[in-house]
Amino acid sequence: MLFLCIFIISVQLCHGMFDGMTCSDVGAVKLRLEEEKEKRLLLQNDVEILMLKVGNLERKLEKETDGSSSRSRNVAFMAYRDTPLTNIGLNQKLVFDKVATNEGNGYSAITGIFTVPISGIYFFTWMTAHAKTVVSPDTDLVTGIVVNGEYKVHTAAVVTHGFNMGGNSAVFRLNAADNVWIGVSLGNGIYSNSGSRWYYPTFSGFLVQP
Incomplete structure (x- = not known):
């Protein structure tokens, strides 16, 4: 009887929180959210790598420009x-x-x-x-x-x-x-x-x- 009450309360919570979605739907959503989180982390990692590359290119360009300026002052x-x-x-x-x-x-x-x-x-x-x-x-x-x-x-x-x-x-x-x-x-x-x-x-x- 207690188990049945818990089950009924869980179902009611699922319906109340997700507007008619089943608990299986909720599980799918959670899984999807985890996948999106992993993709977001991977994307963030890619962005950080690109930013590092851009920073290196900027420093290289600045160094070459300074060298060119130095040569022009000779x-x-x-x-x-x-x-x-x-x-x-x-x-x-x-x-x-x-x-x-x-x-x-x-x-x-x-x-x-x-x-x-x-x-x-x-x-x-x-x-x-x-x-x-x-x-x-x-x-x-x-x-x-x-x-x-x-x-x-x-x-x-x-x-x-x-x-x-x-x-x-x-x-x-x-x-x-x-x-x-x-x-x-x-x-x-x-x-x-x-x-x-x-x-x-x-x-x-x-x-x-x-």
């Missing part, structure tokens, strides 16, 4: 002239037509002009040579570094001795697209020991800090 050049130059005009640009280094492609061996690729602080140095018996025999050779058409720093190779050299260095904060070159303020010839490895006239520069 600006340095060194050029020289291996033939003498005579009959130089006042304020003429000296063209150092042989390029040894040109990271960033800022220097032109055709025009002799360095065009600033990116803004920053730059260091420059140049060296000129004068041979009294070969070029400009009676006049000192005075050259200067020019920024956007304005002379900034000069150096001189005087005619006192048979062979003379002059050089200087400068540091400037420059903007992208600024132009820098070496110009002649006095004298009409620059010497180079053509055909040898002794290249006296040189022009170099590099980016110190963006």
Whole structure:
């Protein structure tokens, strides 16, 4: 009798809770819910794996981008002239037509002009040579570094001795697209020991800090 009462109460609870569903239906629903829970857990696991992969790809891309940015900030050049130059005009640009280094492609061996690729602080140095018996025999050779058409720093190779050299260095904060070159303020010839490895006239520069 007690068992029958329990059974009747269970049936009534089933009907009350699930609106007419049988207990077997309830069991099926529970089973279905368990299956859905397992699928949800599997899906969640897949999502976590995908998120990890995305995170790894983002870090890799960021690293490659930083590397690319670093490479783009590498600006340095060194050029020289291996033939003498005579009959130089006042304020003429000296063209150092042989390029040894040109990271960033800022220097032109055709025009002799360095065009600033990116803004920053730059260091420059140049060296000129004068041979009294070969070029400009009676006049000192005075050259200067020019920024956007304005002379900034000069150096001189005087005619006192048979062979003379002059050089200087400068540091400037420059903007992208600024132009820098070496110009002649006095004298009409620059010497180079053509055909040898002794290249006296040189022009170099590099980016110190963006």
